[in-house]
Structures are given as structure tokens and as C-alpha cells.
Amino acid sequence: MLRKLTPVLLTLVVVALGITALAARPERGDPDRGADFVVLAGVAGLRWDDVDPESTPTLWRMAEEGSIGSLSARSAHRPTCPVDGWLTLGAGNFAAWNGSRVAGGCPATGVTVEQPDRIGANLPDQESVVAYNQDKLAWGATPGALSESVRCSVAIGPGAAVAAARPFGRVDRYAPALPADPAELLGSCVLSIVDLGIVDGADRATRNAQARQADAQLARVLAARPPRSLVLLAGVSDTDTPSRLHVAVANGPGWERGWLTSPSTNRHGYLQLVDLAPTALAALDRPVPDRLFLGRAAVPIDGRPADLRTAIDERTDADREAGARRPVAGWFFTVLATAQLALSVAVLPLLRRARRHAGPHGPEPVSRRVVAAVELLLIAAALAVPAALLADVVPWWRGQHPGWWFSAVTVALIVGGTAVVRFSPGHDRTLGPLGAVAGLATLVVGVDVLTGSRLQLNGVVGYSALAGDRYAGLGAVGLGVFIAGSLLCGGWLAQRAPRAWRPMVMVGVGSAAVVVVGSPYLGADSTGAIALTAGVSVAAAICTGGWLTMSRLAWATMAGLALTIGFAMIDLRRPEAERGAVGQFLAAFGDGTGGLIVHRSSAANVETLVNSPLTVLAVAGAALVWLALLQPWGGLMRLFGIYPAIRAAMAGTGVAAGIGGVLGGVALDVAGAAGALVVPMAALAALRVLDHATDRTQPGGRPSVEAGSGAAGGPSGGDRPGGGRTPGAVGPGGAGQPSGDAGPAGASDSTTEAGDGCPDARGETETAGSVAAGRPARVPAQGVPASTVVPTA
Numbered sequence: 001m002l003r004k005l006t007p008v009l010l011t012l013v014v015v016a017l018g019i020t021a022l023a024a025r026p027e028r029g030d031p032d033r034g035a036d037f038v039v040l041a042g043v044a045g046l047r048w049d050d051v052d053p054e055s056t057p058t059l060w061r062m063a064e065e066g067s068i069g070s071l072s073a074r075s076a077h078r079p080t081c082p083v084d085g086w087l088t089l090g091a092g093n094f095a096a097w098n099g100s101r102v103a104g105g106c107p108a109t110g111v112t113v114e115q116p117d118r119i120g121a122n123l124p125d126q127e128s129v130v131a132y133n134q135d136k137l138a139w140g141a142t143p144g145a146l147s148e149s150v151r152c153s154v155a156i157g158p159g160a161a162v163a164a165a166r167p168f169g170r171v172d173r174y175a176p177a178l179p180a181d182p183a184e185l186l187g188s189c190v191l192s193i194v195d196l197g198i199v200d201g202a203d204r205a206t207r208n209a210q211a212r213q214a215d216a217q218l219a220r221v222l223a224a225r226p227p228r229s230l231v232l233l234a235g236v237s238d239t240d241t242p243s244r245l246h247v248a249v250a251n252g253p254g255w256e257r258g259w260l261t262s263p264s265t266n267r268h269g270y271l272q273l274v275d276l277a278p279t280a281l282a283a284l285d286r287p288v289p290d291r292l293f294l295g296r297a298a299v300p301i302d303g304r305p306a307d308l309r310t311a312i313d314e315r316t317d318a319d320r321e322a323g324a325r326r327p328v329a330g331w332f333f334t335v336l337a338t339a340q341l342a343l344s345v346a347v348l349p350l351l352r353r354a355r356r357h358a359g360p361h362g363p364e365p366v367s368r369r370v371v372a373a374v375e376l377l378l379i380a381a382a383l384a385v386p387a388a389l390l391a392d393v394v395p396w397w398r399g400q401h402p403g404w405w406f407s408a409v410t411v412a413l414i415v416g417g418t419a420v421v422r423f424s425p426g427h428d429r430t431l432g433p434l435g436a437v438a439g440l441a442t443l444v445v446g447v448d449v450l451t452g453s454r455l456q457l458n459g460v461v462g463y464s465a466l467a468g469d470r471y472a473g474l475g476a477v478g479l480g481v482f483i484a485g486s487l488l489c490g491g492w493l494a495q496r497a498p499r500a501w502r503p504m505v506m507v508g509v510g511s512a513a514v515v516v517v518g519s520p521y522l523g524a525d526s527t528g529a530i531a532l533t534a535g536v537s538v539a540a541a542i543c544t545g546g547w548l549t550m551s552r553l554a555w556a557t558m559a560g561l562a563l564t565i566g567f568a569m570i571d572l573r574r575p576e577a578e579r580g581a582v583g584q585f586l587a588a589f590g591d592g593t594g595g596l597i598v599h600r601s602s603a604a605n606v607e608t609l610v611n612s613p614l615t616v617l618a619v620a621g622a623a624l625v626w627l628a629l630l631q632p633w634g635g636l637m638r639l640f641g642i643y644p645a646i647r648a649a650m651a652g653t654g655v656a657a658g659i660g661g662v663l664g665g666v667a668l669d670v671a672g673a674a675g676a677l678v679v680p681m682a683a684l685a686a687l688r689v690l691d692h693a694t695d696r697t698q699p700g701g702r703p704s705v706e707a708g709s710g711a712a713g714g715p716s717g718g719d720r721p722g723g724g725r726t727p728g729a730v731g732p733g734g735a736g737q738p739s740g741d742a743g744p745a746g747a748s749d750s751t752t753e754a755g756d757g758c759p760d761a762r763g764e765t766e767t768a769g770s771v772a773a774g775r776p777a778r779v780p781a782q783g784v785p786a787s788t789v790v791p792t793a
Contacts, residue, residue: 002189027706035252037229038280041221042159042212043091044082045199045239046247048315055208056215058222059249064232064308066251072317073237073246073273074468076137082198083111083162085237085273087129090163090193092277092293093141098125098132113161117678119173123675126169128705141728142167145292146277150191150284156182157195159236164193164349178217183224189283194221200239228253232276232284242326243466245319252283263472265525269315271298272468293317306611317398322458324397328406335614340617340676343374343381344624347683350374351690353632365691371687375433378680380418385461385481385676386444387413392455392462406460431643432686434681434793435492441677442485442513445478449522453478474517474522476666477614480673482523483532483656486513487539490679491649492542499766502543502645510536510652527663533655543628543648546774614672617772621675625682635686642689653678 048070053060076096083097083446085278097111114122126143128781133141144167147153154173155164164171173188178196186192196217199210217235225231230253235246248260248271259269263280274295280299301691305311353366388410396405417440448455455473456462463475474482490509494502514536516522518529629636640647654673661670 004466012375015585034285035228035230035283037187037192037226038283039186039194039221039225039229039231040089040276040280041194041196041218041231041233042086042163042236042329043196043199043211043233043247044085044235046211046235047199047244047319048247048312049319050199050207050211050269051247051312058215058219059233059247062218062231062251062307063249065256065313066231066249066253067260068250068304068311068315069248069260069269069271070318070465071234071273072265072465072468072471073235073243074466075237075273075639076133076139076141079238079241079243080273082159082237083238084164087161088141088196088273089236090146090165091141091143092145092274092289092295092556094137094139094274094294095133095141095474095769096137098129098136104472111158111162113171113174113176115174115176119415121155121165121171121174121403123161123165123169124170126167130167136509140165142292145289146486147191147278148170149281149286149289152189152191154185154192155190156185156192158191160215161195164191166368176602178220179602180220180462181224182220183226186221186224187226191280196221198239199235200238211521223253230255232279234276236273236484238615241535243324244324245315248298250279250298255300257304258302259304260298261301262298264294265470266473266520267465268301268303269318270465270471271790303527317395318458318465321395321397322464324402325458325460325464326466327407329464330613331403331408332388332406332410333617336381336676337613337616337620339384340381340680341620343377343680344620344683345629347378347608347624348628348688350687351628351683356733371691373650375687378684379421379433379437380414382677382680383414383421383440384410385418385477385673386441387417388461389448389455389459389478390444392459421551431492431495431646431683432640434488434646434685435625437677437681438485438488438492440485442489445482445485445656447517448478449474449482449516453523470511473520474528475523476661476664476669477525477673479517479525479528479660479664480657480670480675481662481677482513482517483528483535483670484653484674484677486510486532487535487645487649487653487656488538489680490536491543491645493646497641498705499544501766505541506540506543506645506648507536508541525664528660531637531656531658531660531663531670534659535652538653538655539648539652541648542651543645545644549784562753564710606667608669609667612667612669614669617672618668618675620677621672624679630687631680633690635662635690639682639685639689646685650682652677662727674764 050056051059051063052717072748073080073085074087074094075081075088076094077084080088081097084095087095087097087578114124121435130143133139133143142148144165147164147166152172153164154175155161155171156175158176161171161174166172166176173185175185178194179185194217196214197210199207199214201207201210222231231251233247233249233251235248237569238244245791250260260271261268262271262273262275272295275294275298276295278293278295279298281288288297305314322438350366350371388406390413391406391409394405394409399405420440421427421433421436422430424436427436453462454475456473456478457471458464460473461477463470465471485637486509490506490513493509494505497505512533514529514532517525523529552752625636628634654671655675657671661667664670
């Protein structure tokens with residue numbers, strides 16, 4: 001009865017902890033900062049390095065009095081051209097202007113603005129732009145949704161006309177340029193949108209001159225602003241490639257001296273262009289059309305440095321890091337994929353020759369030095385992604401050649417991590433390097449998440465604020481590494497525990513990982529937590545040995561579904577601005593727009609699958625496992641038979657990484673990051689197991705076992721004088737005791753680490769092959785000479 005109830009109890013534990021972690025939400029800032037008027041002023045291309053007290057004194061004073069942040073000017077096209085930025089501002093959603101454009105460039109033609117009367121204006125192309133965004137693009141944006149949410153709006157300048165035009169093209173009130181005294185115009189409607197010009201070019205003198213002109217325009221706007229008004233200034237678009245972070249300033253009652261943030265970023269000092277429209281409506285106390293808007297209303301948060309120069313330098317440094325990240329990340333993952341492919345090819349001949357001949361004749365074994373060198377390379381390859389994440393502790397992006405600085409720091413960390421693993425206690429054991437590498441990877445990602453995910457934001461293996469996909473918590477690469485590391489740690493610990501306790505150990509470690517991934521205070525990845533729950537359930541179900549039966553798979557599936565349903569019920573009860581990905585999808589499905597979310601996720605999966613180097617890592621890792629490691633000569637099946645908890649951990653990693661990638665819209669990125677850690681460690685452990693696959697007990701010597709012998713020629717196992725190797729065979733005394741590498745207290749690895757070589761009540765021993773098959777194979781414990789024992793397959 002207890003055996004039957006165990007899956008139920010474990011499922012309840014995982015689900016309860018997961019829902020507890022996902023249910024709590026961080027406190028949001030108070031959104032009730034009302035205003036009678038809102039003025040949205042935009043300057044295309046304006047960055048924080050363009051702001052200083054001499055060139056832009058008005059903007060400097062406005063920022064000193066108000067709240068500031070870094071703006072991700074993302075639109076439906078990349079780069080975000082000025083017309084795309086203005087259109088996205090007015091849509092509250094990722095939008096783009098239709099028209100021909102070269103890759104990485106912007107349309108050459110301008111926007112046609114007609115003035116049939118002296119009051120408003122008309123955009124004749126607006127209807128075709130609306131059709132293009134709703135029919136051709138995945139975001140379903142409605143240009144003009146902001147102006148449709150108020151009774152009257154004002155537009156000054158051509159860019160503002162694009163933002164203020166209603167879906168049928170009408171602009172309520174329009175002026176092609178800022179009047180000498182704009183007070184009357186700005187006070188005629190509750191919402192005014194002002195185009196203050198453009199700042200472009202790489203020349204600093206040119207940018208300063210253009211910023212000075214925009215600042216003079218801003219001074220006239222601030223002087224004529226209506227009473228009780230909120231002025232939002234934003235760098236609404238890019239003007240060159242690559243994309244950059246831009247200026248965002250809010251000045252008005254209740255917006256004094258803080259950082260700007262929004263629920264769409266959940267990161268202090270960051271907001272998106274799509275957040276400006278709901279911010280304006282929230283300030284005016286108008287209902288926000290959540291079905292049309294992807295953004296969320298921004299709020300000021302305390303914590304900004306008292307000195308404005310320090311705060312601006314921090315924003316400028318973030319922009320510099322985000323700009324340097326993209327090219328460095330591209331070549332890093334390309335080099336990583338190439339290196340792991342080359343290492344996989346190099347391991348193949350070692351796997352073929354790792355199994356030693358039992359007889360006096362056979363092929364010469366591979367040199368111990370070669371094997372040791374390959375082991376170190378496998379450890380270094382597995383530590384590459386955690387080392388690249390940790391490299392962001394050093395400000396490599398501030399150097400003249402950031403790519404070289406990042407390379408130097410990452411290589412140094414890889415060498416240091418490899419040395420720690422090599423000289424750690426238990427390195428000579430079969431699972432020693434696997435446990436150490438998994439522990440280091442989990443520690444690096446976990447500590448970063450617990451301290452606010454500072455290394456992942458704009459990090460090379462993290463996520464970029466320029467992409468606009470994620471600003472806080474765990475990214476796709478971090479999720480993959482954390483899934484693999486935590487499950488391998490759980491498997492390593494479970495393997496050292498008595499068999500009856502292994503599911504408990506796996507659930508304990510896995511549940512803690514689910515909390516870290518899913519908590520909105522930490523990883524903030526509800527879909528990742530659901531995927532990890534399924535992986536933990538699978539791992540707990542098979543960590544004692546045997547196959548993944550239908551009943552075990554059913555319990556694992558029920559755990560994932562129970563967590564999903566439980567969190568969905570809680571998430572749907574929250575305000576719309578605070579819902580997570582699960583709640584947003586279910587709400588959209590209920591109001592008929594769920595298909596659009598599915599379309600976006602599918603498009604994101606396809607784009608990532610085609611363009612990401614991590615796809616190569618995932619496919620190459622799967623090919624090495626399937627075509628080599630899982631073959632009879634590959635050693636992985638033998639490893640799984642001797643260490644069922646490791647097999648369970650790797651199976652759970654595959655399940656969780658696959659589900660997490662699909663649900664997160666990142667295709668094989670999660671699986672690629674997990675494979676970069678798991679596959680090298682699986683190859684290393686397989687090499688060590690094969691090295692002892694045909695060992696015999698030698699009379700007069702102490703027997704050893706695979707679990708306690710090192711393939712690199714360490715001090716354990718048969719490398720001792722007179723030491724023999726007998727995995728899963730009968731000891732020299734023929735009394736039925738398992739052979740093993742006798743430790744300080746006479747214990748062997750087969751009982752303390754493998755846990756599956758212990759004799760049962762009839763004096764018989766489970767072999768590695770029997771554990772893999774889920775059934776005990778009986779080997780006679782008495783009357784069999786040691787020299788005639790047949791090695792387990």
C-alpha cells in the first residue's frame with residue numbers, strides 16, 4: 001500500500017510547493033497618480049549619452065525632478081525606424097509601417113499628412129497600415145488605439161500625426177510644427193503628442209547639436225504645459241543599427257525622483273515603448289483596452305541615486321552593455337557549438353576503445369594521459385555556459401575591444417572551474433565530475449537568481465533588454481542550465497541514498513528548483529516551473545530503477561497538469577496587469593484572442609529554431625547520445641543500469657527542457673543549453689564505466705567497482721598495486737558479498753553510491769543489466785570460482 005501511495009504523495013508535494021511559489025506576486029507601485037492632461041513628447045534616437053547639463057539643460061532639469069528609465073523601443077520590425085516607433089506608441093502594441101525595406105534598413109519614403117481643414121489632418125495610408133498590422137504581422141496591433149481611447153487628441157509634427165491618427169486616418173487636432181506659444185493647443189485636448197525632432201548619426205558634435213535643438217523645443221512645451229499635467233519624454237525609435245536603449249522621463253505630480261518601471265518588465269529602471277500608451281490612459285483615469293495593448297502602465301519606484309549624474313551613468317552603462325552583448329553572444333554560441341561538435345567527434349574513437357579486453361590479447365588501450373586530457377576538455381565544455389554567465393561580474397563591455405575582454409574572462413573562469421572539479425574530493429569516482437559540474441552550474445545560476453538576476457540582464461548568455469522578450473528572472477539559457485544542473489544534482493544525491501529514499505531526495509531537490517524557477521520574486525517563469533514539475537515527476541518516478549511505465553508517466557503528467565490548473569485558477573483572479581503568461585493566455589482564450597497568442601508563440605518557435613546556434617547544440621547532443629552513447633559500445637546504457645538515479649535525472653532533464661522550450665516560445669534553446677551541460681558529462685561518465693566493463697577479480701587483490709575507479713588513472717580501483725576490478729561480480733571469497741572499492745570503513749561504492757550491487761536475502765546480487773531492465777537478475781553467490789565469473793553487459 002505504501003508503494004502505491006508513494007507516487008500520489010510525491011505528486012502532491014511537487015504540486016503544493018509549485019503552486020505556493022507561483023501564487024505570490026511582488027507588490028506593484030501605486031498606479032493612482034492622476035493627471036488632468038498628458039503630453040507625450042518624442043525624440044527619435046535620443047539616448048542617455050546625449051543628455052548633459054550643457055547641451056540639454058531643460059531635459060536635465062526635467063530628469064532631476066521626475067522619474068527616469070531606459071526605454072526599449074521595440075516594434076514589430078527590427079530595427080525600429082522612426083515611423084515604426086511612432087506607430088507603436090499610438091497602438092500600445094508592436095506595430096510597423098508597411099512598405100518595402102532592405103534588411104536592417106528603414107523605408108526611404110516619408111509619411112503623407114493631408115490637412116483638409118485648419119483643425120485636424122488625415123493620413124491616407126492609415127487604413128492600409130491597419131490592415132497590414134492585423135493581417136500580416138503576428139501581434140495583431142491596431143494603430144490609433146490610443147487616440148480611440150480618448151475623446152480628443154492633439155498631434156504636433158509628422159511623427160506625432162502617425163501616433164495620434166485614428167484607425168481610419170483622422171487626426172483630431174494637428175499642427176505641422178510647434179507654435180511659438182503652444183499653450184492653447186496643448187490645453188485643447190487631454191492628450192497631446194509632440195514630435196520634437198530626431199537625433200541620429202555617429203558623430204558626437206552632430207548628435208549634440210540635434211539634442212540641443214530638441215531640448216529647446218522641450219523647453220517651450222514645458223513652459224506651456226497645462227496645469228496638473230504629466231509630461232512623458234521618450235526616445236521613440238532607433239536611427240541606426242544596432243538597436244540601443246533610449247531615454248524615458250516622466251515629470252508630473254507623484255512622479256518625483258524615482259526609477260520608471262512597469263509590470264511588463266518587472267525590472268527597476270526599464271520600460272517598453274508599448275508601455276507609454278497605457279501609462280497615459282492610466283494617468284488620465286481612462287479605461288485601458290487590454291485586449292489591444294500589450295504594454296502595461298509604468299509607475300515610479302524609489303531607489304534612484306540622489307545624484308542624477310550617477311543615475312544617468314548607470315543607464316548609459318546598461319545601454320553600452322546591451323549594445324556590446326549581441327555580437328559577442330553570436331560568436332560565443334557559434335564557438336561553443338563548434339567546440340562541442342569537435343569534442344563529440346573526438347570522443348567517438350575513445351568510446352570504441354574504452355572497453356578493455358578481458359583476455360591476454362586485444363587492442364592496445366588508449367593512453368591514460370589522452371583519456372585524462374579528454375576528460376578535462378569535457379568538463380571545460382560543460383562549464384562554458386555557467387562561466388560565460390559569471391563573466392558579467394567583470395565589466396568587460398567597457399573595454400575598447402569588449403569581445404576579447406569577454407573571451408579572456410570566460411576562459412579564465414572555465415580554467416578555474418575545471419581545476420576546482422579536477423581537484424575536488426571524489427573526482428576519481430565515476431560520478432564525481434558529474435556531481436561537481438552540476439553543483440557548480442546550479443550554484444552559479446541559483447545565486448544569480450536569488451540576487452535579482454543581475455548577471456542575466458544584458459548578459460551574453462542571458463537576455464537583452466533590446467530584444468524586449470524578458471527583463472527579469474530566468475532566461476531560456478539560464479533555465480536550461482538550471483534544469484539540467486538541479487536535476488543532475490538531485491540524481492547524484494539520490495544515487496548515494498538508500499533506494500527507498502531516492503524519490504524523496506529527488507522530489508526535495510526538484511521542488512526547491514521549481515520554487516526558484518517559478519517564484520515571481522526569483523525566476524518569474526511560470527511555464528518553466530510547469531515544465532520542471534513534469535521533469536521532476538518523471539525523475540522521481542524512475543529513480544529507483546525500472547522503465548517509465550504508463551502509470552508512472554500518468555502520475556508525472558498529472559503533476560504537471562495539476563500545477564498548471566492550480567496556478568491558472570490563481571492567476572485568473574488577479575488584475576489583468578498582474579497576470580502571468582498562463583493567466584494571460586487563458587484570459588485571451590476566453591475572449592477569443594487566444595489564437596493570436598498561439599500564433600505568436602508558434603512564429604517565435606519557428607524563428608528561434610532556424611536562427612539560434614543553440615539548435616545546433618541540441619541536435620548535435622541528441623545525435624551523440626542516440627547514435628553513440630546509447631549504442632551497445634557507447635556505455636550510457638551500462639551507466640544507466642548501474643546508476644538508475646542518473647538515468648532518471650537525464651530523462652527528467654529531457655522532458656523538462658523540451659516542454660519549457662515549446663511553452664516559452666524558444667524552440668530548442670532550453671534543450672540546447674541543458675545539453676551543453678548534460679551531454680559532456682554523460683560522455684565522461686560513459687568513458688569511465690566502459691573502462692571497467694570487462695574487469696575481473698584477481699586472486700589475492702582487493703576488488704574494485706566502477707563507481708569507485710577513475711578512468712583517468714587515479715588512485716582508486718585497479719590502479720592500486722594488486723587491485724582488481726569487478727563491477728557487479730562475486731567477491732574473491734565466493735561468499736556472495738559485492739565487490740567494491742573498500743573505503744575507510746570497508747564500505748564500497750556499490751553500496752554507498754551505486755546502491756544496486758547489494759546482495760538480497762537469498763545471497764544473490766543485482767547486475768547492472770538487470771537494473772536497467774527493471775528486473776533483478778540472479779547471479780549465484782556461492783560455488784562459482786572468481787576466474788569464471790562472466791562480466792555483466
